Amino acid sequence: MTYVELLDTPLEPESLRRRCESPLKGGVVVFCGEVRSVTGDETTEFLEYEAYVEMAVKQMEKIAEEAASRWDAHVAVSHRTGRLIPGEVAVVCVAACAHRAEAFECCRFLIDRVKADVPIWKK
Numbered sequence: 001m002t003y004v005e006l007l008d009t010p011l012e013p014e015s016l017r018r019r020c021e022s023p024l025k026g027g028v029v030v031f032c033g034e035v036r037s038v039t040g041d042e043t044t045e046f047l048e049y050e051a052y053v054e055m056a057v058k059q060m061e062k063i064a065e066e067a068a069s070r071w072d073a074h075v076a077v078s079h080r081t082g083r084l085i086p087g088e089v090a091v092v093c094v095a096a097c098a099h100r101a102e103a104f105e106c107c108r109f110l111i112d113r114v115k116a117d118v119p120i121w122k123k
Contacts, residue, residue, distance in 0.1 A: 027103035
């Protein structure tokens with residue numbers, strides 16, 4: 001099971017977690033990436049996320065399908081666009097696997113690949 005979304009409204013981590021639920025999946029990991037208020041010695045008032053929407057969704061689907069296949073997982077990925085202030089959630093990755101070790105590995109794979117490969121930019 002895979003689910004991806006690119007939204008300009010607040011993300012709902014619990015909703016994504018519920019999408020991945022299964023009595024066969026005992027390990028569920030939810031990663032939320034939030035906007036920091038400080039980076040180094042710079043204060044952040046807001047970040048603006050932009051995306052090449054069609055390509056971003058397509059790439060997120062590809063990553064989700066690869067993760068689901070590799071770890072026999074249920075996965076969900078959601079990313080925000082638009083202006084976000086510190087404390088707001090910019091990205092959510094969920095991985096549900098039979099066991100916790102696989103769920104952590106899968107979730108790490110998801111966020112690492114999303115950050116590296118999906119055409120979403122922040123200013």
